Amino acid sequence: MTGTDVLTTWPTSSAYRSAARTFASGVTVVSTRYRGQVEAKTVSAFCSLSLEPAMVSVAIGTNSPLIWAIRSTRRFGISVLHDSQPDVSRHFARSAADRPDETLPDFVDTGGTPVLADCLSWFTCELAAAVPAGDHQILIGHVTDVETRPGRPLIHHGGGYRCLGPDLETTT
Incomplete structure (x- = not known):
């Protein structure tokens, strides 16, 4: 395949979803x-983007009212x-x-x-950009404040919730 060739086949939605769930x-x-x-929504597509300046991203479905609220x-x-x-x-995954x-879980106002x-932790952000990406928008935020508490994260894998097990041994 050369740099000018165009990919003409795509995975099916179910094949893509199966792979993404791993x-x-x-x-x-x-x-x-x-x-x-x-306005709030459950989102598993979160990513730390940059340390200097501190930036994060989240991907939210284009049709979610949360997109327009944040853009506003x-x-x-x-x-x-x-x-x-x-x-x-589960509560915030529902419409x-x-x-x-x-x-309704309790929210606190942070500035x-x-x-x-x-x-477990929170980030407050100012919207830096909203980038269309298929059926989602990627919101990029400048982090303005954070707080962290001890504990273990909720994990989503294979279409269900998981918890961390014992720490794995690492070798150096």
């Missing part, structure tokens, strides 16, 4: 305050869930209309940006 990822809730209300406010929070929070992840109000009160 990658374990942490679980986050991305949030912003829009028109006086907290230019601020968002990312709450990293700990291993006892699969219920929180806002399908979420039971009585189980105008909401983050979950009980989480």
